[in-house]
Amino acid sequence: MTEQFFEMLWDCEQCATRGLLAKSQRHCPACGSAQNPEKRYFPEPGKEIEVAGHRYTGADWLCAYCQSPNGASASFCGNCGGPKDGTKEVARVVDKADEPPILAPTSVTPPSGRRGWGRMVAAIAALVAIVVGYSLFSKHDETATVVSRSWVRTIDVERFAAVSESAWCDALPAGAYDVTRFSQQRGTRQVEAGQECKDKRIDKGDGTFVRENECTPRFKDVPVFDMKCNFHVDRWQVQRTEKAAGDAAATPTWPMPQLATTGFLRGLGQERAGPRHETYTVNLAAKEGKQWRCDVLPAVWAALKEQQNVRLEVRGTGGAVCDSLGR
Ligand SMILES: [Zn+2]
Ligand SMILES: [Zn+2]
Structure with a gap:
């Protein structure tokens, strides 16, 4: 041809x-x-x-x-x-039909009529930022009275038990049993799906041009399936939380959970004491009826006495800076 x-x-x-x-x-x-x-x-x-x-x-x-x-x-x-x-x-x-469209540069200067409004909005925003910033970051000292103190101590009780889980079958945990498999989409991959062709005109430089059919491959995403597994596995799990609590009159103690035992360290149904947590709380009040509640370190809690006046840092928003009690 x-x-x-x-x-x-x-x-x-x-x-x-x-x-x-x-x-x-x-x-x-x-x-x-x-x-x-x-x-x-x-x-x-x-x-x-x-x-x-x-x-x-x-x-x-x-x-x-x-x-x-x-x-x-x-x-x-x-x-x-x-x-x-x-x-x-x-x-x-170069054929203009092949050139990418030139984006018109966007104007940076706003229309003159809006400029005045823009300045006013900016000024209001700056003012709001100052007010919000002041109330968030400003602090002042208040004299507060210790009203009461309390403590809570908890122990998570864990039980060795069977749990149902699912994972990709190539990533099953050790000790998985009762495994059932099924197919599920795991991702996508790109496959070639035909071609996109268009006529291109090329200047030959002698006063003539030719037309060429230029084709580029087209891609589409197809789902990729893999095997998913449902299974059981025996694990330590938090079963319940045991709690001991009291006021300043009671010395803080840990709860004494009754642990179920099977005679085996990792027998199904065996229980053990897991992580412990403790919280020490001080309730404070000021003359004008303001009240605060602070969680503090055990040493700070122990050093405070009921009816004692303390210096408390208070934020512009009214919240207490509880760390200031230990300083
Ligand atoms: Zn000439
Ligand atoms: Zn002429």
Whole structure:
């Protein structure tokens, strides 16, 4: 199959004649001016004119004396007789249909009418930020009275028991049993799904262009399945939390949980004492009826006495800085 060549077009700059043929009309038929190859362009799609029987010999060269284009096989300029030696080829035109659209630069300056409003909004926002910042970060001292103190101590009781879980079958934990398998989507992968093709027009540089069908592969996501496993596994789990609590009159003690025993260290149903937690709370009040509740370190709690006056740091929002009790 022989390649099809089509005429590029050009406009005469001297007499404003438009749509001249770049291959067949090297001079303007109206005024006789030589063609300027920089003014070549592609015709509108659907208005291409074929150059029948065209044999392509190479891109035109640009005459160094009169800037007119000459065929690759010519040794001298058809317009002024200048020699080909040392001349450059004409610049190729890129089809505008192939160029990515140029995004209009977005304006940075707001319309003048809105500028005044923008300043006012900014000023209000700054004021709000100052007020909020002051109430959040400002602190002052208050004299508070210790009203009461209390403590809570807990122990999590763990039981060795069977639990139901599921995981990808390639990541089963040791000791899994009663395993059942099923298929589930684990992810996706890309596969080629046909091609996306479009016509591309290429300037051959001699006043003609050709059309090429350019294809790029198209991809789509397909699900990837894998085996998921449901299983049982024996584990230590928090079964319940035992709690001991009291006020300042009672010395803090740990709860004494009754632990079920099976005679085996890891027998199903065996229980053990797990993590311990303790909280020491001080309730404080000021003359104006303000009240605070603070969790403090055991040493701070032990050093305080009921009805004692203490210095307490208070935030602009009214919350107590409980750490200030130990300082
Ligand atoms: Zn002309
Ligand atoms: Zn010339």
